[in-house]
Amino acid sequence: MAETGSRIAPDARFVLSAKDVVAETFPDETVAVNLATGRYYSLDLPSAVAFELVTAGHSIAEVATHLAAVHGADADVVEGAIATFVQQLVEQELVVVADPAAPSSPLPPPTPTGEAFRPPTVAVYSDMEDLLLLDPIHDVDETGWPVRADVPAADPGHAPDDS
Amino acid sequence: MTDAALAFFDSAYETFARAAAAAGVLAVDLCIAGERVRLRFAGPALAPVLLPALEHLRVPVDPDATVALTVAVFDSATTGVRMPPPPWTAADYRPKGEIAGFGTERVHTSFEPGIGVLQTFDAQRRLAVYWVAAPAVVPWWEPTFPFRVLLHWWCAPTTRQPAHAGAVGREGRGVLITGPSGSGKSTTALACLEAGLDYAGDDYVLVDVEQLRVYCLYSTAKLEPANTDRFPELRALVANPDRLREEKAIVYLREHRPDQLVPELALRAVLVPEVTGRRESSLAPLAPSAALQALAPTTTFHLPGYGREVFAKLSRLVRAVPCHRLLAGTDLSGVAATVDTLVRA
Numbered sequence: 001m002a003e004t005g006s007r008i009a010p011d012a013r014f015v016l017s018a019k020d021v022v023a024e025t026f027p028d029e030t031v032a033v034n035l036a037t038g039r040y041y042s043l044d045l046p047s048a049v050a051f052e053l054v055t056a057g058h059s060i061a062e063v064a065t066h067l068a069a070v071h072g073a074d075a076d077v078v079e080g081a082i083a084t085f086v087q088q089l090v091e092q093e094l095v096v097v098a099d100p101a102a103p104s105s106p107l108p109p110p111t112p113t114g115e116a117f118r119p120p121t122v123a124v125y126s127d128m129e130d131l132l133l134l135d136p137i138h139d140v141d142e143t144g145w146p147v148r149a150d151v152p153a154a155d156p157g158h159a160p161d162d163s
Numbered sequence: 164m165t166d167a168a169l170a171f172f173d174s175a176y177e178t179f180a181r182a183a184a185a186a187g188v189l190a191v192d193l194c195i196a197g198e199r200v201r202l203r204f205a206g207p208a209l210a211p212v213l214l215p216a217l218e219h220l221r222v223p224v225d226p227d228a229t230v231a232l233t234v235a236v237f238d239s240a241t242t243g244v245r246m247p248p249p250p251w252t253a254a255d256y257r258p259k260g261e262i263a264g265f266g267t268e269r270v271h272t273s274f275e276p277g278i279g280v281l282q283t284f285d286a287q288r289r290l291a292v293y294w295v296a297a298p299a300v301v302p303w304w305e306p307t308f309p310f311r312v313l314l315h316w317w318c319a320p321t322t323r324q325p326a327h328a329g330a331v332g333r334e335g336r337g338v339l340i341t342g343p344s345g346s347g348k349s350t351t352a353l354a355c356l357e358a359g360l361d362y363a364g365d366d367y368v369l370v371d372v373e374q375l376r377v378y379c380l381y382s383t384a385k386l387e388p389a390n391t392d393r394f395p396e397l398r399a400l401v402a403n404p405d406r407l408r409e410e411k412a413i414v415y416l417r418e419h420r421p422d423q424l425v426p427e428l429a430l431r432a433v434l435v436p437e438v439t440g441r442r443e444s445s446l447a448p449l450a451p452s453a454a455l456q457a458l459a460p461t462t463t464f465h466l467p468g469y470g471r472e473v474f475a476k477l478s479r480l481v482r483a484v485p486c487h488r489l490l491a492g493t494d495l496s497g498v499a500a501t502v503d504t505l506v507r508a
Contacts, residue, residue: 022470022471022474022475024452024455024474024475024478026450026451026452026455026482028450028452029450029452029453030452031452031455031456031459033459033460033463033470033474035463035470035471038258038464040456040459040460042452042456125456125460127343128343128460128461128464131258131259131464131465132258132259132464133258134256134257134258135256135275135276135277135278136276136277137253137256137276140253141296143245143246143247143248144248144249145246145248145249145274145279145296146253146274146276146279147279147296148276148277148278148279148300151279151297151299151300
């Protein structure tokens with residue numbers, strides 16, 4: 001990964017982790033699910049805009065420049081906030097480093113909104129993670145099928161009227 | 164290339180055929196969302212375990228009818244026919260019972276070691292095998308919503324989807340009630356049942372995200388044992404009163420509320436309950452994105468495979484109907500009245 005120390009480099013590019021992550025964008029919010037980890041995510045509108053730009057393959061510096069122009073904010077402040085945001089996306093396995101050879105679509109021209117810049121964040125929900133825990137295998141029967149510790153052993157070799 | 168998943172499916176189905184030859188076959192036809200689903204039980208042991216929740220869907224067996232899905236059901240203990248050893252290793256088990264290397268576009272296989280139910284489905288033949296080593300292996304909750312994994316795979320290429328939700332309504336119109344386990348979904352559905360509304364389920368229902376309809380799958384009602392005091396009439400009907408330390412209280416509504424069980428409802432809204440602690444109930448607007456957060460993760464992470472497709476289908480659903488937060492009060496009649504008003508609107 002293009003990182004400098006613990007901080008991601010400004011020229012780093014990322015895309016959605018296509019194998020495991022699915023996201024749906026609504027007018028007010030983006031909802032994403034990581035199918036591999038069991039976590040799901042909510043991004044409010046400003047965060048969803050940053051998410052869309054980042055996952056379109058634009059570098060952190062490009063996204064920061066764009067959002068600084070949109071919000072009339074200090075470019076260094078915005079770049080730091082975007083780097084922190086992307087770091088969170090990386091830690092949640094929502095994005096992966098983009099193929100350096102892959103072209104990204106051009107950024108739209110910045111349209112000032114008059115709204116102050118707010119650092120993007122992603123709300124993380126982990127209440128479903130337990131559903132993806134693997135069952136421990138306590139024992140297997142003589143044919144190799146796992147058996148539950150709480151179920152009396154059955155003898156599948158006996159006919160129904162053989163007991 | 165050898166298709167290990169298909170080879171295993173064929174092996175499992177051949178084993179069912181031997182069990183059927185040894186123990187006889189009971190065929191049961193169900194009508195699920197207008198489609199004929201045939202269950203073929205080898206031997207008599209599993210039908211009484213798995214059928215009670217589905218009896219309301221039963222239709223006369225018609226050998227000449229087109230069957231949309233056939234499920235071959237058996238156990239080894241009572242038929243005397245062993246299942247061949249699994250051709251995978253312990254390291255191949257994945258979450259939700261998926262097995263590495265044994266899921267393909269055509270064949271899906273699920274076995275959770277901690278549960279002990281094997282399910283495998285050939286989408287091309289619309290044929291499934293459901294096997295347990297012995298009837299005693301079937302966990303208590305399975306008979307309350309049997310075959311939901313197979314129905315999930317079967318529906319995958321369609322606009323239908325089993326959803327972790329309840330549904331109630333009136334005069335053919337209904338609402339989907341969703342949220343993760345413990346969110347008040349069942350309590351809301353059962354409050355509506357007790358208030359006289361029609362009922363299509365409190366835990367899993369089938370939705371069609373194109374037709375915007377919800378179909379009843381299971382005739383069960385499940386209550387947390389601590390919650391039975393709030394439903395005194397249902398409490399008297401609980402089928403497993405002696406096992407409430409380990410199990411939820413189960414009521415088979417086909418026996419006790421047959422007139423309120425409806426096969427389908429036109430979907431008018433999605434409701435996400437939120438228990439408030441106040442007495443009164445009310446509705447609040449809910450963004451489709453918030454409804455999706457309540458509906459999609461709990462459905463996606465309970466069912467193996469097709470997570471991407473499930474998410475897309477449920478996204479389509481919440482965009483298509485109004486969504487509301489149900490601020491559910493402590494007065495259950497008020498909860499039901501709030502839902503009823505919405506259904507009638």
